Amino acid sequence: MNFFSPLEEIKGIGPKTAAALNRHGFKTVKDLIYYFPRAYEDYKKTTKIADIVPGKVMIRGKIRNLHVQYTKRRNFNVTIGEVYDETGSVKAVWYNQPYRAKAFDENKEYYFTGEYGFRFNRYQIATPSAVVADDIDDMSEEKGTNGFQPIYSSKGSYDSAWFNRFFNKLRNEIALAPDLLPTAEPGARADALYNIHFPEKAEDVEEAKKYLGYEELFELILAAKLNRNENSKLRAEICPFKAENTKRFVNSLPFKLTDAQRVATWDILKDLGEPVPMNRLLQGDVGSGKTVVAAAAIYQAYKAGKQSAILAPTAVLASQHAKNLQKMLGPLGVKIALLIGATKNKTLIKNQIVKGKVDLIIGTHAIITDDTQFHNLAFAVIDEQHRFGVMQRQKLLLKTGDKETSPHLLAMTATPIPRSLQLTIFGDLDVSTISELPKGRTPIDTKIMCELEMKEKLYPVLAEKIKKKEQIYWICRLIEETGRSVSTNVKEEATKLKMIFPTANIEYLHGRMKPEEKDDIMRRFSNGEIDILVSTTVVEVGVDVPNATEIVIRDAEDFGLAQLHQLRGRVGRGTKPSECYLITTKSGEPNKRLAELQHSTDGFYLAEIDLKLRGPGEIYGKLQHGEMNLKIAKLTDTKVIARAQKDAEKVAENPENMVKYEELNCEIKKYQQLTTLN
Ligand code: ADP
Ligand code: MG
Helix, strand or coil, X not given: CCCCCEHHHCCCCCHHHHHHHHHCCCXXXXXXXXXXXXXXXXXXXXXXXXXXXXXXXXXXXXXXXXXXXXXXXXXXXXXXXXXXXXXXXXXXXXXXXXXXXXXXXXXXXXXXXXXXXXECCEEEEEEEEEEEXXXXXXXXXXXXXXXXXXXXXXXXXXXXXXXXXXXXHCHHHHHCCCCCCCCCCCCHHXXXXXHHHCCCCHHHHHHHHHHHHHHHHHHHHHHHHHHHHHHHCXXXXXXXXXXXXXXXXXXXXXXXCCHHHHHHHHHHHHHHCCCCCCEEEEEECCCCCHHHHHHHHHHHHHXXXXXXXXXXXXXXXXXXXXXXXXXXXXXXXXXEEEECCCCCCHHHHHHHHHHCCCCEEEECHHHHCCXXXXXXXXXXXXXXHHHCCHHHHHHHHCCCCCCCCCCEEEEEECCCCCHHHHHCCCCCCEEEEECCCCCCCCCEEEEEEEHHHHHHHHHHHHHHXXXXXXXXXXXXXXXXXXXXXXXXXXXXXXXXXXXXXXXXXXXXXXXCCCHHHHHHHHHHHHCCCCCXXXXXXXXXXXXXXXXXXXXXXXXXXXXXXXXXXXXXXXXCCCCCCEEEEEEECCCCXXXXXXXXXXXXXXXXXXXXXXXXXXXXXXXXXXXXHCCCCCCXXXXXXXXXXXXXXXXXXXXXXXXXHHCCCHHHHHHHHHHHHHHCCC
């Protein structure tokens, strides 16, 4: 058995267990060994009940007098029991966990861990966790861990105790883990893996994390560097920069480019003139004007006689791009085709694309289907790139119409990538940042409001806006998630709003509607024919209706920061003052994330906060990064990042030295696919 063996090769794991574990994402022995404890509990640190003081406590004792109390409020009950040891007793309560009462055996001793404090007029331990004391004692003896126990998150029916027993069986394999990195001390990895699963004390865990965090970062960074090296060996069509062309384009615009747009445009136009494919990320906050930057580059490709393509995540956005780019580039001679699901004469358009009769193809997935071929695609733009998976991007890049070259790639995103991530995961990318908004925008006033206050404080504001012919977005959660009672649903909301604003034009929009229907609604909203658009987050990305000045987001606490910021960016696009209402179901102290959003309109700052609060995998999407979430390393750990950078650089310079590191090669390949844009 080695780290890459299937699970069946582990003694005691049969085909059934293996299949079940497979479903939880554990395919190989390594997958399991790299399943690290969520926390550690020191079972030596118990307190006698006679000695407890408010705060976190651990008591070793039994429980008696268990019963469940139902309160008048529906759906609310309390399980109450009395935990006792030889020195006294204390109340323990669990809310809405009636099964608790039956789960205990009053004859057994448990370790109870929880918060001891004064609540509801009495001292009690609130929702303590409980584990059978014998199990812990046996395990500690067996593992020789002396009461310091890893706690693993449960996976289905496999609970922490199961993982503890399981790892104990793998103790030898873990202790003898082969070295992985050419840049670490021999034996460092085995020590770290051993210490993370079998620590005797907290310091052992700290030691282990030092190595394991480095290992994660090193692999990611090395993958990024190798991607960059590989990209530099590819060839691309040269689309030379010509000053007079760019001037003509810029002069045709109804506004002046911001300085930030100018710098970004210049980066991109230079790249297009190189024989190596551009691999660039253009990040800029919502409304910063990324589209016009892409348009400048499209014009340069057009002047070089080459085709460009824009891949957009939704039909609505693709149609909007087609409209705007037609305005910007149509008069300069660029022929544009829109290819979305609802496009009628697809065959004809595809024919024109392959024959080179259109210069710019804008579309959704339809443009990466197998039967769409290009004549000479030299430049590909992916808008809101985090919405796309690796496979989709790769498909687009294989469509040059010429096997020898790869198109230049520009990925645009309004979900900025924090610097810490840029250095690691996206280290192979060139990045341009538009850090300022065009002048003349009025800042958006963000308000947090409990839904109970809407009638009094929100509806009158909206009525006023409707009177002034300004428009409103009303955002609810996904239509298919209505099973949750708190979530609101577009259809229901639209009906309710019609009763509140009987004279207003109210329509709704969601992702499951037919593309033609969606486009029709969006078109009417853009034209000012709809006062309130009730919608799911399909309007989150890119949609630009400057006359919309209010956005109301229901169940705001259920959305991520970056997403809320995106949604908020739907308003504040014109010169009139705009407002964003974050509606929560709870009154009282607003949650931390919403408060951050209220106080900042800086997408970059918010992205950093989101990263800290939720981790990269959550923000940048599972699609793109698989299960990329870092398990140990912290992106704030700049020292480790710097060391991993330096070491990875050395290894990347002589990749042939890596050949004998089989496992590392395998990992790196995986990461390369996860992190690359092409
Ligand atoms: P995003 O970066 O969110 O994709 P868009 O490209 O949709 O932003 O641009 C938002 C709006 O700002 C558009 O209506 C666009 O025409 C306008 N715009 C872009 N650049 C400028 C500028 N330099 N001055 C004024 N308006 C601009
Ligand atoms: Mg955009």
